[in-house]
Amino acid sequence: MSQVTFAKLATAAISIALSAAATEPADALEFTDSEIRIIRQHSPLGPPPPDPSNRFAEDPAAARLGQSLFFDARFSANNDVSCATCHIPGLGFANGAQRGTGTGGQLTTRHVPTLLNNAYNRWFFWDGRADSAWSQATQPLENPIEHGADRLQIAHLASHTPEIRAAYERVFGSMPDLSDRTRFPEHAAPTPDVSPRARAWRSMSVADQHAVDRVFTNLTKAISAYEREIVSRDSAFDRFAANIGSHESASAIPESAQRGLRLFVGRGNCRLCHSGPNFSDGEFHDTALPRSGGLRDTGRWGGTRRLLMDPFNSGGTFSDGVRPVLRFVAPRQDSSGAFKTPTLRGVARTGPYMHTGQFKTLREVLNFYSTRENIPRTHGEQGIIRRLDFTESELDDLEAFLESLTGRPLPQELLTAPPSPE
Ligand code: HEC
Ligand code: HEC
Numbered sequence: 521m522s523q524v525t526f527a528k529l530a531t532a533a534i535s536i537a538l539s540a541a542a543t544e545p546a547d548a549l550e551f552t553d554s555e556i557r558i559i560r561q562h563s564p565l566g567p568p569p570p571d572p573s574n575r576f577a578e579d580p581a582a583a584r585l586g587q588s589l590f591f592d593a594r595f596s597a598n599n600d601v602s603c604a605t606c607h608i609p610g611l612g613f614a615n616g617a618q619r620g621t622g623t624g625g626q627l628t629t630r631h632v633p634t635l636l637n638n639a640y641n642r643w644f645f646w647d648g649r650a651d652s653a654w655s656q657a658t659q660p661l662e663n664p665i666e667h668g669a670d671r672l673q674i675a676h677l678a679s680h681t682p683e684i685r686a687a688y689e690r691v692f693g694s695m696p697d698l699s700d701r702t703r704f705p706e707h708a709a710p711t712p713d714v715s716p717r718a719r720a721w722r723s724m725s726v727a728d729q730h731a732v733d734r735v736f737t738n739l740t741k742a743i744s745a746y747e748r749e750i751v752s753r754d755s756a757f758d759r760f761a762a763n764i765g766s767h768e769s770a771s772a773i774p775e776s777a778q779r780g781l782r783l784f785v786g787r788g789n790c791r792l793c794h795s796g797p798n799f800s801d802g803e804f805h806d807t808a809l810p811r812s813g814g815l816r817d818t819g820r821w822g823g824t825r826r827l828l829m830d831p832f833n834s835g836g837t838f839s840d841g842v843r844p845v846l847r848f849v850a851p852r853q854d855s856s857g858a859f860k861t862p863t864l865r866g867v868a869r870t871g872p873y874m875h876t877g878q879f880k881t882l883r884e885v886l887n888f889y890s891t892r893e894n895i896p897r898t899h900g901e902q903g904i905i906r907r908l909d910f911t912e913s914e915l916d917d918l919e920a921f922l923e924s925l926t927g928r929p930l931p932q933e934l935l936t937a938p939p940s941p942e
Contacts, residue, residue, distance in 0.1 A: 568639035572841035586746035597668030631877030647823025752927035780921025
C-alpha cells in the first residue's frame with residue numbers, strides 16, 4: 521500500500537471513530553472525498569448507450585414485437601424453447617442453474633448470463649463473439665442445442681402468423697412473399713456442413729437468401745429493442761450514492777453494506793473491472809477460475825475470431841451502422857481464457873455465477889476472490905488480481921454491498937408475453 525493511501529485510510533479510520541462518537545447516526549460511515557468521487561462514478565445508471573447498428577432500437581412497436589418473440593416457443597425445433605426458457609424473467613433473466621436447457625433437453629456449454637442491462641454491453645456473450653444485441657440474438661435461434669430452429673422456418677413462421685406479420689410490417693415495411701417453396705424451402709440455414717438444411721440454403725439464389733436474412737435480422741432487431749427495456753436501476757445503493765455525505769444516505773443501505781462498498785472501491789480493487797454505473801468495464805479478463813471440468817475454454821480468443829467471421833457483425837450488410845469498437849478488434853493470443861466482466865446490478869438474484877456457473881452463491885464468489893491460489897499471468901492481470909484474504913466480517917460486508925445493487929422491480933408487463941405482438 522502506498523504511503524498516501526495508507527494516510528488516507530488512517531484519516532478515514534479516525535473520522536469514522538470521531539463520527540461514531542459525535543451526534544451522527546450510528547450507522548453512517550464517513551467517506552473521504554476521494555472515496556466519494558469514486559462512488560459517484562457508479563451511480564446513477566443513465567439510459568443505455570445508442571446502438572447505431574440497429575435503427576429500430578428505440579422503436580416501441582419493435583420492442584412489443586420483440587417481447588412477443590422472446591416468449592414464443594414456436595421459434596424452436598420442437599416448439600419447446602423460447603428465449604425465456606433460459607432467460608427466466610422471475611430469476612433476473614438468468615435460469616438459476618449451472619447450465620441452460622435447450623431443445624430436447626440438451627445442456628448449454630456455458631452458464632446462462634442475466635439479460636438485465638444487456639443494452640449497456642459493448643460485446644455480447646461471455647467471449648464477446650457478437651458486437652450488437654441483435655446479432656447476438658441470431659445465434660441462439662439457430663444453435664442446435666438452444667432453439668434449434670433455422671432461418672427459413674423462422675421467416676415462414678413470421679410470415680404466415682397474421683399477428684406477427686402485421687406487427688412486423690408496421691415496423692419494417694412489407695414482408696417479402698415467401699410462398700414459393702421451390703425458392704424458399706421449408707427449412708434452410710447456412711450451416712457449414714452437408715445437412716439437408718445447408719444444402720437447401722445453397723440451392724437458393726443470393727437475392728432470396730438476402731431477403732430471408734433481412735427478415736431474420738429484423739426480427740432479432742425487434743428482440744433487442746425489447747432487451748433495451750430490461751434495465752436494473754434505482755437500487756438501494758443508488759439512493760445511498762445520490763445522498764452520500766448527508767443524513768438520508770445513512771439509512772439507504774445498512775452500515776455493513778457501506779463497509780462493503782468501501783472495500784469494493786478500495787482494498788478489494790473490484791472497481792477496476794466492475795467499473796462505472798453498470799459495474800462492468802465491458803471488457804475481458806482472466807480471473808483464473810479453478811477449472812470446473814471439461815476442455816479449456818479459450819474465451820475471448822475464440823470469441824474474437826468468430827466475431828470477425830460473423831456476417832451479422834456490425835460491419836456487415838444487415839447492420840445500420842458500424843459499432844466503433846469493431847474496427848479495433850483483433851484476436852490476441854493472450855486473450856485466451858479471458859471472459860467478459862459481468863454487470864453486478866441485480867447480481868444477488870442471478871446466481872449461480874461465472875461463465876461456468878460453478879459458484880452457487882455470492883459468498884462462494886467472494887471466497888474465491890479472497891483465497892485464490894493461481895494468479896493469471898496474462899495481459900497485466902497479475903498486478904490487479906491477488907489474494908485478498910478478507911475476514912469473515914469483511915465477506916459479510918461485501919455480500920451486503922452486492923445485495924444493495926438489486927434494482928427496483930421491473931414493470932410486470934415486461935415480464936410476460938404481451939397480449940399481442942402489435
Ligand atoms: C438453451 C438456453 C438458452 C436459450 C434458449 C437462449 N439463451 Fe441466451 N444465452 C444462453 C447461454 C448459455 C448464454 C451464454 C453463452 C456464451 O456466452 O457462450 C447466453 C447468452 C445470451 C446473451 C449475452 C448476454 C451477455 O451478457 O453477453 C444474450 C443477450 C442472450 N443470451 C439473449 C437471448 C435471446 C434473445 C434468446 C432468444 C432468441 C436467447 N438468449 C435464448 C442460453 C440461452
Ligand atoms: C481483473 C478484473 C476483475 C476484478 C479485479 C474483479 N472482478 Fe469480478 N469478475 C470479473 C470477470 C471477468 C468475471 C467473470 C469471470 C468468468 O466468468 O470467468 C467476474 C465475475 C464476478 C462475479 C459473478 C457475476 C456473475 O454474474 O456471474 C461477482 C459477484 C464479482 N465478479 C464480484 C467481484 C468483486 C466483489 C470483486 C472485488 C473483490 C471483483 N469481482 C473483482 C472481473 C473482475
